[in-house]
Amino acid sequence: MTIEQAIALAPAERAVNLIGSDLTEKSLKLHLEGLSGVDAVGLEQRAAGLGTRSIKTTSKAWALDTIIKLIDLTTLEGADTPGKVRSLAAKAMLPDPSDASTPRVAAVCVYGDMVPYAADALGSAWSNGSDNGINVAAVATAFPSGRSSLPIKIMDTKEAVANGADEIDMVIDRGAFLSGKYGVVFDQIVAVKEACRRDDGTYAHLKVILETGELNTYDNVRKASWLAILAGGDFIKTSTGKVAPAATLPVTLLMLEVVRDWHLLTGEKIGVKPAGGIRTSKDAIKYLVTVAETVGEEWLQPHLFRFGASSLLNDVLLQRQKLTTGHYSGPDYVTID
Amino acid sequence: MTENNKALTTKAPSFLDYAPAPESTSILHLKKHYGLFIDGEFVDGRGDAFTTISPATEKEIASISNANNADVDVAVAAARKAYDRTWSKLSGADRGKYLFRIARLVQERARELAVAESLDNGKPIKESRDVDVPLVAAWFFYYAGWADKLDYAGLGPNPQSLGVAAQVIPWNFPLLMLAWKIAPALAAGNTVVIKPAETTPLSAMIFAEILQQADLPKGVVNIVTGAGETGSALVNHPDVNKVAFTGSTGVGRAIAKSIAGSGKKVTLELGGKNANIVFDDAPMDQAIEGIVNGIFFNQGHVCCAGSRLLVQENVHDEVVDRLKARLSTLRMGDPLDKNTDIGAINSKAQLDRIRELSNVGEAEGAERWTAGCAIPENGFWFAPTIFTNVSTSSRIAREEVFGPVLSVLTFRTPAEAIAKANNTPYGLSAGIWSEKGSRVLAVADKLRAGVIWANTFNRFDPASPFGGYKESGYGREGGRHGLAAYLESAGWAAPAVTKGSKK
Numbered sequence: 001m002t003i004e005q006a007i008a009l010a011p012a013e014r015a016v017n018l019i020g021s022d023l024t025e026k027s028l029k030l031h032l033e034g035l036s037g038v039d040a041v042g043l044e045q046r047a048a049g050l051g052t053r054s055i056k057t058t059s060k061a062w063a064l065d066t067i068i069k070l071i072d073l074t075t076l077e078g079a080d081t082p083g084k085v086r087s088l089a090a091k092a093m094l095p096d097p098s099d100a101s102t103p104r105v106a107a108v109c110v111y112g113d114m115v116p117y118a119a120d121a122l123g124s125a126w127s128n129g130s131d132n133g134i135n136v137a138a139v140a141t142a143f144p145s146g147r148s149s150l151p152i153k154i155m156d157t158k159e160a161v162a163n164g165a166d167e168i169d170m171v172i173d174r175g176a177f178l179s180g181k182y183g184v185v186f187d188q189i190v191a192v193k194e195a196c197r198r199d200d201g202t203y204a205h206l207k208v209i210l211e212t213g214e215l216n217t218y219d220n221v222r223k224a225s226w227l228a229i230l231a232g233g234d235f236i237k238t239s240t241g242k243v244a245p246a247a248t249l250p251v252t253l254l255m256l257e258v259v260r261d262w263h264l265l266t267g268e269k270i271g272v273k274p275a276g277g278i279r280t281s282k283d284a285i286k287y288l289v290t291v292a293e294t295v296g297e298e299w300l301q302p303h304l305f306r307f308g309a310s311s312l313l314n315d316v317l318l319q320r321q322k323l324t325t326g327h328y329s330g331p332d333y334v335t336i337d
Numbered sequence: 338m339t340e341n342n343k344a345l346t347t348k349a350p351s352f353l354d355y356a357p358a359p360e361s362t363s364i365l366h367l368k369k370h371y372g373l374f375i376d377g378e379f380v381d382g383r384g385d386a387f388t389t390i391s392p393a394t395e396k397e398i399a400s401i402s403n404a405n406n407a408d409v410d411v412a413v414a415a416a417r418k419a420y421d422r423t424w425s426k427l428s429g430a431d432r433g434k435y436l437f438r439i440a441r442l443v444q445e446r447a448r449e450l451a452v453a454e455s456l457d458n459g460k461p462i463k464e465s466r467d468v469d470v471p472l473v474a475a476w477f478f479y480y481a482g483w484a485d486k487l488d489y490a491g492l493g494p495n496p497q498s499l500g501v502a503a504q505v506i507p508w509n510f511p512l513l514m515l516a517w518k519i520a521p522a523l524a525a526g527n528t529v530v531i532k533p534a535e536t537t538p539l540s541a542m543i544f545a546e547i548l549q550q551a552d553l554p555k556g557v558v559n560i561v562t563g564a565g566e567t568g569s570a571l572v573n574h575p576d577v578n579k580v581a582f583t584g585s586t587g588v589g590r591a592i593a594k595s596i597a598g599s600g601k602k603v604t605l606e607l608g609g610k611n612a613n614i615v616f617d618d619a620p621m622d623q624a625i626e627g628i629v630n631g632i633f634f635n636q637g638h639v640c641c642a643g644s645r646l647l648v649q650e651n652v653h654d655e656v657v658d659r660l661k662a663r664l665s666t667l668r669m670g671d672p673l674d675k676n677t678d679i680g681a682i683n684s685k686a687q688l689d690r691i692r693e694l695s696n697v698g699e700a701e702g703a704e705r706w707t708a709g710c711a712i713p714e715n716g717f718w719f720a721p722t723i724f725t726n727v728s729t730s731s732r733i734a735r736e737e738v739f740g741p742v743l744s745v746l747t748f749r750t751p752a753e754a755i756a757k758a759n760n761t762p763y764g765l766s767a768g769i770w771s772e773k774g775s776r777v778l779a780v781a782d783k784l785r786a787g788v789i790w791a792n793t794f795n796r797f798d799p800a801s802p803f804g805g806y807k808e809s810g811y812g813r814e815g816g817r818h819g820l821a822a823y824l825e826s827a828g829w830a831a832p833a834v835t836k837g838s839k840k
Contacts, residue, residue, distance in 0.1 A: 037772040039792045042623030052463060054358035054675035062352050257622050289353070293666050297351060 011232025025183035038218035089121035106302035107135035112160035138165035144240035146171035157195040189231035208233035235271035246276025275308025374545035376415035377555030392459035404561035419556030429485030436481035457539035459681030479799035480524035498526030500578030508534035509638035525823035604812025609765030612758035613643030619770035631794035641766035669710035691740035698733035764806025
């Protein structure tokens with residue numbers, strides 16, 4: 001099988017090619033358990049080492065702008081209103097009103113029912129399925145717990161896509177995963193991926209949220225990452241942001257290593273999205289370094305790496321202002337939502 | 338993994354390259370000339386002064402006094418006087434206070450020491466800052482705690498100090514080796530004359546200032562600088578009771594011969610050609626990091642470096658491919674840049690030796706692969722290098738290169754791995770990589786090496802004894818074993834059993 005063929009294959013077929021024609025619960029389990037183990041101490045040590053890279057002046061300016069371009073500006077509250085979403089969209093388009101050179105964020109991430117308001121508020125800045133502009137990402141599949149039946153998850157997804165979502169952030173069934181029912185998780189991801197199909201045959205991008213805080217072990221994170229990619233996820237994402245710990249550097253490093261291995265095996269490029277808990281530019285820069293030194297700087301693009309964050313943007317803007325003006329301004333010099 | 342990994346291995350300008358992040362040297366207040374440190378004062382040496390240079394730029398840093406036999410005599414006499422009159426009479430608790438004070442001053446001046454070390458040695462600042470200096474402080478803190486607890490060191494009650502210790506240390510970890518030597522010696526109540534390596538005396542000179550700051554009684558620690566002759570005069574001095582040496586096996590052997598029969602107690606910490614064993618069930622990503630850390634840490638200038646990689650044959654290609662991809666991300670260059678992973682080779686002489694042995698490796702038919710690091714114009718540099726298709730009889734599989742050169746061999750079964758790992762005249766350290774705990778323990782049990790790391794490499798702790806088998810030397814440093822090397826049992830008799838105590 002050539003690489004081009006592998007990419008063109010539908011998820012289930014791709015998995016069959018990798019595992020063999022007997023793609024069963026058992027063979028999937030054998031495959032996932034055959035993956036190399038993760039030594040927690042070593043992984044955390046490597047992540048800590050990457051965190052000590054020192055970034056100065058010109059690199060920092062580049063890094064700050066890159067972070068902004070990679071942000072999924074997010075509001076996922078039960079109290080979200082159309083007004084709140086409009087305000088978020090406005091900030092996505094013009095993050096720093098005092099500096100027009102500030103880049104736009106990658107996407108706004110909202111609940112499915114808020115997609116029309118987000119798309120409407122973005123107006124001509126909305127990408128609407130094209131490669132340019134700001135995407136609208138919607139969380140679906142009974143986010144954040146994922147505890148509903150598959151038909152409901154599919155409906156949830158279809159509705160968000162019909163509303164205009166460019167990207168779907170789905171959660172995996174952690175209960176099924178932890179009880180070893182990898183086939184159930186696999187099937188659900190495949191089904192949701194199919195639900196991402198639009199009438200014209202194109203697909204909304206599928207981000208698969210592993211909720212690594214609930215998977216608990218690094219070995220589980222590796223298995224879940226591999227499983228999500230095998231089932232056709234375009235992105236693997238750490239967390240919903242509703243469970244602590246959310247994204248951590250070691251977990252993100254581990255997911256990047258999976259993505260790197262998948263690329264070496266198939267030539268295909270999968271995205272990674274750490275979400276939740278990344279609040280400062282300093283932290284975000286550590287993630288950029290980790291991406292650059294694990295999969296390469298090629299991955300520092302919106303279609304391959306995202307930050308899921310709401311408060312990160314303001315810190316980046318303050319740091320950016322510091323670089324241009326030479327002094328720090330207070331939190332009142334950036335907008336609160 | 339041939340075509341696909343191009344994106345991962347080809348060098349493109351990185352955002353880490355846009356702006357170098359050099360550590361400022363303004364924190365250093367170096368003198369143009371440093372004398373010897375004898376009896377609490379800096380004095381001039383009688384030999385011709387020599388210059389210490391930065392191996393990364395070949396620029397001169399300072400001129401250093403050369404101690405001749407007469408200087409060594411004075412230093413040993415000062416140490417003897419301090420031993421007789423002051424240090425051996427102090428209580429353990431008081432000795433401990435001085436050691437605690439030294440430890441805290443090392444922490445206070447940590448940045449300065451790290452910069453001096455990287456400047457003089459060529460090692461990356463991130464290693465001197467994050468590994469060397471913190472360990473130096475840890476060593477003094479650890480032995481400070483022992484100073485008043487010698488009765489519990491396992492040598493029976495009231496063990497006795499030896500007297501004057503002559504210590505000769507190498508250039509690979511100048512300050513750390515100084516701490517390994519001085520801290521237990523002082524804790525046990527000995528006084529010290531120490532000779533740092535001629536290419537790296539700088540941090541020892543700053544350490545001498547710290548000793549002055551700590552108000553350490555005069556003569557308790559004396560530092561003589563110079564080359565091999567100074568060291569020879571020191572270890573052969575008749576008024577020395579203990580010799581401690583870290584360095585090459587050749588020199589260690591010469592020392593052992595020259596002091597044989599003198600009654601001097603001796604510890605030698607010598608070379609190694611250490612096996613790093615990777616089983617097919619190893620945590621692969623961490624094993625790759627461990628291999629890198631095992632051999633490329635401190636440019637491979639580590640006596641316990643994992644320079645012989647033993648890989649299970651069925652994962653050999655995968656390991657080598659991943660290793661090459663990983664090495665392509667290593668950054669070689671200015672040791673004072675905080676982002677540098679690989680610094681400079683310490684001296685021209687060492688660089689020549691690494692080149693010579695690498696050429697031998699090629700001539701023997703091994704396959705050489707070198708990471709595509711740009712080599713700076715000045716200074717001494719050797720890019721990380723891997724040799725594959727190495728046979729056990731190859732010189733590069735048997736001789737210590739002491740540089741960033743890794744020899745890769747294969748094995749098929751645990752028994753073969755153990756046999757190959759032990760098939761060396763040395764026995765300092767070994768590494769085992771496997772997710773299976775029972776295998777790790779079973780293999781570790783059969784390896785003849787002083788330190789065995791499981792799923793990690795090059796980790797040091799003051800509480801853990803360190804030392805070798807066979808030609809890697811004798812005696813242990815670190816832990817209470819390291820303390821025992823500086824103590825004599827006072828003669829231990831079993832407590833009399835009385836009738837009353839039998840109940």
